[in-house]
Amino acid sequence: MPSAVRCCHRGRRQGHMNLKEFAQAIGMSQTTVSRALSGYPEVKPETRQRILKLADELGYHPNRSAAGLATGRAGAVGIVLKEATGFDPNTTEFMAGLGTRLETGQIDILITVVDNEAGELAAYRRLAASKRVDAVIVHTPKTGDGRMAFLKALGMPFIVHGRGVEGEGYPWLDIDNFGAVHRATSYLLQLGHRQIGLINGARGDVFAEHRLAGYRKAMKDYGISAPERWIVHGPFTDDVGYRATQDFLALPDPPTALLAGSMMTALGVMRAVRSAGLALGADISLIAHDDVFNYINADNMVPTVSTTRSSMREAGARIGDLLLQMLSGRDISKFSEIWPVELVLRESTCPPPVNR
Incomplete structure (x- = not known):
């Protein structure tokens, strides 16, 4: 089979093979190939990966113009980002997974940048009126979100x-933010920590509210009512992590352990700990979220950093799958999925110092 495929490839210019010819070349039915490229879950993952690999090798791409004329679709999806918070490593990872998956269906991504929520709604209105996209991705839902x-x-x-909200008739995908922070906090409590600081996302963001609830529940399970001075909300930046840690260490009852909402925040935490002459993993413990970036590797830090882990790139790819199903006519309005989060223990966590 592989040799026959390569022979067919040599005799044809890339990009001019239609679905029927591609299916014949790889020895599969048109239905299977079409469903695999459209992200249908009935197709086994190994079959989909094989078809995607062969499509790339043969230079097969669905004819977007013909498909658009036949279906009336734009061949693109939209995402609206707020200028202040939309561009961060998490977004980069998510877009990488999303874009790679959508490319298999020759679907483009149209990115619109706005200043505020009113601008976001206006952008949605323009996209709907212009018919430049077939669907949009709503990210970072908020409590009482009207989008x-x-x-x-x-x-x-x-x-x-x-x-999202169960039963509201729209698809959504999330990680178990409550469970991730509850588990991380519980582990620190098991080590003996009783003063634990949380550097969380913005108030009102659903993921941040769930993380806060997981933190409070774990503390309550140990009979601890965490004061507000142990909790900081804000964007996930190095500066926020640095300043929050400085403020924590200046308290009369400073935390002996910290939970950082992202690896970017963790970089600031580590810098503040070193500046204070303390040793991470000895004088103070740290667990961060999202060690999924190639350029911020928790295993290469000194000390290595304990983390909760969930791949943003894989989440982007999964949403890409769902969008391809939606655009192929499949009803996914009742779809919802919650991904578990892994706790990875490394050198930055230890029991609290004896004198604390």
Whole structure:
């Protein structure tokens, strides 16, 4: 089979093979190939990966123009980012997974940058009126979020990256933020820590509220009512991590362990700990979230950093799969999925110092 495929490839210019010819070349049915490229879950993962690999080798790409004329679709999905918070390593990882997956279906991504929530709604209205995209991705849902109802009223298909509302008739994908922070906090408590600081996301963001609830529940399980001075909310940046840790260490009852909402925040925590003349993993413990970046590797830090882990790139790819299913006509309005989060223990966690 592989030799026959390569022979067919040599005799044909890349990009001019149609679905029927591609299916014949790899010895599969058109239905299987079409469903695999459209992200249908009935296709086994190994079969989908094989088809994607062969499509890349043969230079096969669905004819986007013909498909657009036949279906009336734009061949693109949209995502609206707020300028202040939209560009960070998490977004980069997510877009990498999303873009790679959508490319298999020749679907483009249209990114719109706005200043505020009013600008975001206006952007959705423009996208719906112009018909430049077939669906949009709503990210970072908030408590009482009105964007989903707004998009429904516009008749714009969408999927939510983050926790949606059960039974509201739209698809969403999220990680178990409550469970991740509850487990991390519980582990620190088991080590003997009783003063634990949390550097969380912005208030009102659903993921941050779930993380806060997981933290409070774990502390309550040990009979501890965590004061507000042990909790900081803000964007996930090195500066926020640095300043929050400085403030924590200046308290009369400073935390002996910290939970950082991202690896970027953790970099600031580590810098502040060193500046204070303390040793991470000895004088103070740290657990960070999201050690999934190639350029910020928790295993290469000194000391290595304990983390909760969930791949943003894989989440992007999964949402890409769901969008391809949606655009192929499949009803995924009742879809919801919550991914577990792994706790990876390294050198930055230890029992609290004896004198504390």
